[in-house]
Amino acid sequence: MKKPNLLPLPFHYFLKTAYICFFLSVLNIPLLAQSEGIKISGTVTDTKKEPLIGVSILLKGTNKGTLTDINGKYTITVPDQHAVLQFFYTGFNREEITVNKKTTINLIMTEAIKELDEVVVVGYGAMKKRDVTGAIASISSETIEQRNAISIADALQGQTAGVQITTGSGAPGEAADIRIRGTSTFEGGAKPLYIVDGVPFESIEDINPADIESIEVLKDAASAAIYGSRSANGVILITTKQGEKTRPRLDIRYLKSFSTLSRKMPKANGDERRYYDRVRRELTGGVNGYDIKDSLAFFNNQDIDLQDLLFRTASRDQVDLSASGASDAFKYYLSAGFLSDKGIMVNSNYNRFTTRINTEYKPNKYITLGSKVHLSFAYKNGISEDGVLNQALERPSYWAIFNPDGSYVPNISSRRNPYAVAMDDVNKAQNYRASIYEYVEVRFNSKFKFNTNIQGNYLNDRSQFFRTTPQLSTEERSTGRDLSEISYDWANENYLSYNDKFKYHELNVMVGNSVQFWGRENLNIVGLDYTTDMIYTLNTASLFDTKKTYTRFYRHKMASFFGRASYNYKGKYLLNANIRFDGSSRFGSSNRWGTFPSASVGWRFSDERFMRWSKRFLSDAKLRASWGITGNQEIGDYDSWQLYSPNYIYEGVSGIAASNLAYNGLSWEETTQYNIGLDLRMLNNKLRIVADYYKKNTDKLLCQVEVPKETGFKTMRKNVGAMTNEGFEFTVDYDIFRNKNFSWSVNFNIAKNNSIITQIADGVPFYKGMDEAIYVQQNARLGEFYGYKYLGIFAYDESNAFSDNWERLTPVFSNGTFTGKYYLGDKEYTGTVQQKKSSDGSVLKGGDVDFFDTNGDGTINSADKTKIGCAQPDVFGGLSTNLSYKGISLYISFFYSLGGDVYNYAEAKRNKFSYDGATPSPDAIHNMWTKPGDIAKYPAPINKEHNRLPPSSFYIEDGSYIKLRNVKLSYSLPKNWIKPALLKAATIYIYGNNLLTFTNYTGYDPEFSLNTGDPLTLGIDQNRYPRKREYGFGVNITF
Structure with missing residues (x-):
């Protein structure tokens, strides 16, 4: 019996005429006239004999075709018996049938496993x-x-x-x-x-x-x-x-690459530094600025850019081996990898050894046994970034690095020799890891199965630090540190799954539980007054720093129950729900358990009857919506407990005292998130689009809160903060062209996220980061820079002149002499002249920085700080493309971040003009104020606190960038070339990484993170280890 049309008749006809005909005409795919040629009809179904609605049927070699109706039926007229019909449907294999003498062609289409499964x-x-x-x-x-x-x-x-x-x-x-x-x-x-x-x-x-x-x-x-x-x-x-x-x-895979510094920072040479010294002496009456009496002295007669000594051409070697295979009962994958990565800075490198053993055994159709083992060892030799890079840029270029006898020049005027620090400092780290995952799956029948696993990690980390005596100042003591930390965890998970399909319905249910344990032990030993620089082990230390030497033990546990249920009807209507109950020992007994539910729905509207007109260009379309609550428990193991410390000393007597206030009300951070998404596949799956909009509300944020002084403590941890994150994501993949010999695909993604702080402890704002550049306040964006707004440099003493309404006045000069007159705009000003003052009450002079007086009181102090930027980018994402012709393939990828600001702290520090040992940048030297009337970018090179008030908007820069991340050209050798060598496949390639950066940022690189572990501090550039530009080649061989 024919199924009734559920749509109202007028609307049904409207769809047929307004949608099908209109879109087919737009796409230039008109329906065949049915009055000529051979009339072909039939029904298209799937392997379950269910009719397929909206199957595209085209006459090969033309743009003429039709669609199947709600019952899978179609009718089409072809010119003759040699005509070929093509059948297209999302998720199914494409079919071609020659008409011959048939007038009825029924077709059963098979699913395209790769797409559907x-x-x-x-x-x-x-x-x-x-x-x-x-x-x-x-x-x-x-x-x-x-x-x-x-x-x-x-x-x-x-x-x-x-x-x-x-x-x-x-x-x-x-x-x-x-x-x-x-x-x-x-x-x-x-x-x-x-x-x-x-x-x-x-x-x-x-x-x-x-x-x-x-x-x-x-x-x-x-x-x-x-x-x-x-x-x-x-x-x-x-x-x-x-x-x-x-x-x-x-x-077998082998890669070899060579790398260099991608960008060199400008550094003042010897002549520029001598000019800076001369101007500085003139402006300060000889108080500041080095006065080199003997111009031929070896120490002061160099011209060294330390970047040339510190950076090198480095190399990377990577070898990966793997063996794999499987039978009906047994699978295995064995691998070993070695990475040797030498840094572009001297005395820095990283070596990593890894091995993996994955096996799975099925003794019968009911039981599966598996094991996954991961072992690794890593060794890293690093440098003190701040102690090397900043000192290298600030050190006078005419200072020697080596003495005439070849030894290192020692610490001078509290300025370490950066090259000696890089070469002689011991800064090593070793990491050992063992990870294991053992599992059993019992399949009772086609619907029920039970999984259980035991898993664990063991880590042994060790780091060592030691600085040699020549690089210490007179008040410093030789110090070494040896930190060892052992971490281990284990867990047991058990879950039962039920999967069933009946007619148009599919149901999946899973319930389970887990128990987990974490432990950590560390030993930190700090040695003092080493007897020799040749041996940095602790046995050469004369004594130990007992305040910094300690052993600590940490433990925490968690028990959980979880479940998931999913249902779909015809693959069209989709429902999914999850829930988890976690109980953690990190929290007090009143809040030990947390509940974290979620739910989501999906609607594949492309499968609806009213969308059948779109099948020619819309392969698949799905709407998604979700809601859920997630948590965060990343705090100390004992933050809710009353703790005691044995390092308490009172009047020379050791004792034990409370070190942490107990708070039984400590609870989880909770994030409630909403998400709406759209998935589209178009043009026979050649074009794929994913779009999402989301909003996350996080409350009960864990942070330190000030407590009354009477408690004997400064702060305690409580749940008092809140944040929101809102944004969108968009991804498009497009197979521009694809056939047997040639293919070209493109991927593009873009995202925007806005993080806003909605609540902080007691509503009291606070500063974070270097120079207290980050201002944290309610109802403001995360990463906002607050500081002083730079307006310029006063050219004359008389340039510091403003009307009674604080409008800028222009002084009038005649033959270089001030006439005593001012203009406001184009008219002479005769009112009261006001002048800006620094925080100490002194009037600002020529060569001083003119900062914006935010509150209009005439004095530049902390009350005048205002928003001068934000580190959050406007958008970020990536772009990649892959072209392949026969055995040749070219891959190119970019990534970008647009709109975020950077506080160039390293440059602000370099250009403070505060002490003689630091050399400003060449730009500062050439554009600093030196005499009345100078139109300058930088203030006079004198030690004046007002001129270096931090942070200044002058050093807030646009951190936008676009990076050419990867280029790889590869060639797969033809089968007939490699077959005599018993090879299954062989590919050779050349590649480049981090090849180009398009940015206006003046520092080493606009891409960096602070590595402080503080989520609130971002966008402050302290001159971290620069990135490298890398070129290499490689080969992949399969036997």
């Missing part, structure tokens, strides 16, 4: 990508390999909308700062939760990207809430490779 990993399971109702982004192993990534951050940067990745610095082995949809905490830790093969990781720098099969980023609460109290900052799921059911294979 492509899955993404979610918490405690996987699901079809097309059925996802949350905001999940996925990165494949192919994309990771294209980028030659040496870390997870490298693989993700610029690839995923809404994920902002800033590499901390260019130092080898440096961790990156990863933010998913902004910052949602004050002090509770802002990094996402990392899950590697089911095991939570605190850091992911020691994961070899060559082992990764896929990376999923869970961005919204509906996706992340299954991880409860640890998921407020998003979740990154990393799945490593497993053997495939093919013949055993051996993969």
Whole structure:
């Protein structure tokens, strides 16, 4: 029986005429006239004999065609029996049928497995990508390999909308700062939760990207809430490779690269520095500025740009080996990797050894046993960034670095020899990790299965620091430090899953529980007065600093119950719900348990009957909406407890005293997030669009609150803050062209996030960061810079003149002599002349900085601070393209950040003019005020506090940038070339990383993070280790 048309008749006809005909005409795909040729009719169904609505049927070689109706039926007229019909439908294989003598052609279309069954990993399971109702982004192993990534951050940067990745610095082995949809905490830790093969990781720098099969980023609460109290900052799921059911294979990859400094900072040479000294002496009457009596003295007769000594051409070697295979019962993947990364700064390097053993065994169809083991060792040799880079730029170029006998020049005027510090300082770190994940899956039948696993991590970190005696000032003591830390955790998870399909319905239910334990032990020993610089081990220390030497132990536990249910009807109407209950020992007994629910819905409106007109160009379309609550528990293990410290000394007597106030009301940070999304696939899946809008409200923020002095403490931790994050994300993938020999694809993503602080403790604003540049206040954006607004430099003493309404006056001079007259605009001013004063009450003179008087009282002080910038970017994202012709492939990727400001603290510090040992920048020397009448950018080079009031808007710069991140040209050798060598595949390639940066920023690099662990401080450039420009080649071989 024919199914009734559920739409009202007039609307039904309106759709047929206004939509189908209109869009087909726009697309230049008119329906065939039915009055000539051979009339063909039939029905199109799927493998379950269900009719397929809106199948596109085209006459090959023309733009003429038709669509199947609600019953899967169609009629089309073809010119003759040689005509060929093409059938297209989203998620199904394309079909072609020659008419011959047939007048009825019925077709059963088969599903395209790659599209319909492509899955993404979610918490405690996987699901079809097309059925996802949350905001999940996925990165494949192919994309990771294209980028030659040496870390997870490298693989993700610029690839995923809404994920902002800033590499901390260019130092080898440096961790990156990863933010998913902004910052949602004050002090509770802002990094996402990392899950590697089911095991939570605190850091992911020691994961070899060559082992990764896929990376999923869970961005919204509906996706992340299954991880409860640890998921407020998003979740990154990393799945490593497993053997495939093919013949055993051996993969070998080798990369070699060379790198140089990508950008050199301008530094004053010897002549410029001598000119600066001369002007400084003249303006201060000889009080400041070096007066070099002997111009031929070896120490003062050099011209050295220390950047030429500190930076070098470095190299990187990377070797990855893997063996894999599978049978019906057994899978295996074994790998080993070695990375040797020499830094572009002398005496800096990073070595990493990794190995992975993934196995899975199925003794029968009911039981699966698996094991995933990860082992790594990393060794890093670094430098003191601030003690080297800033001192190198500030040190007078005419000062020698080496004595005539070749030894290092020692510490002079509290200025260390930067090259000696870089070469002789000991700054080493070692990291050992072992991670294990053992699991069992019992499949009772096709619907029920039970999973259990035991997992754990063991980390042993050790860092050593020692500074040699020649680089110490007279009041400093030789100091060494040896810090060892052992961290370990284990967990047991158990969950039962039910999956069922009946007619048009699909239901999935999962319930489970977990118990987890974390422990940490550290030992810090600080030695003093070493007997020799040749040996930096603690046995050469004369004594120990007992105030800084300690051992500490930390423990915390968590128990959880969780569940998920998902339902879909015909793949058209999708529902999903998650819930998790977490109980943590970090919180007091009254708030130990937290509940974290989420829900999401999806509507595949492209499958609706009224959308069948769109099938020719709209392959798939889905609306998504979600809501959920996630949490953050990243605080100290004992912040809610009363703690006591044994380091209390009173009148020379040691004792024990309280060091922390107990607060039983301490609770979780909670983030409530809303998300609306749209997924589109168009033009037979060639064009794919994902768009999301979200809003996150975070409250109960954990932060330190001042307490009455009578308690004997300054602060205690409480839940008092709140923030919001709001933004959008947009991603488009377009296969511009694709056939057997040539393909060209493009990916573009863009995101905007706005982080606003809505509540702080007692509503009292406070400053953060270097020079207290960041101002934290309610109802303001995160990362706002507050300081003094720079207006210019007073050319004359008389230039500091303003009307009684504080309008700027213009002094009148005749032959260089002030006439005593002022003009206001084009008229002579005869009223009262007012002058600005510094905070000490002195009148500002020629050569002083003219700052904006915010409150109009005539005195420039802290009350005149105002907003001068914001570190948050307006938008950020990435662009990549991949062209392939036969065996040749070209991959290019960019990433960008537009609109954020940077406080160039390093340059402000260099140009303070406060002491003789620091050399200003060449720009400052050439544009400083030297005499009355100078139109200058910089003040007079004298030691005056007013002129260096921090932060100044003069040093707030546009931090926008676009970076050419990767270029890779590869060639896959033809099969007939490599077959005699018993090779399955071989690819050779050349590549470049960080090749170009388009920016107006004057520092080393506008991309940096502070590595302070403070989420509230951002955008303050302290001259961290610069990034390198890298060129290399590589080869991949498969046996």
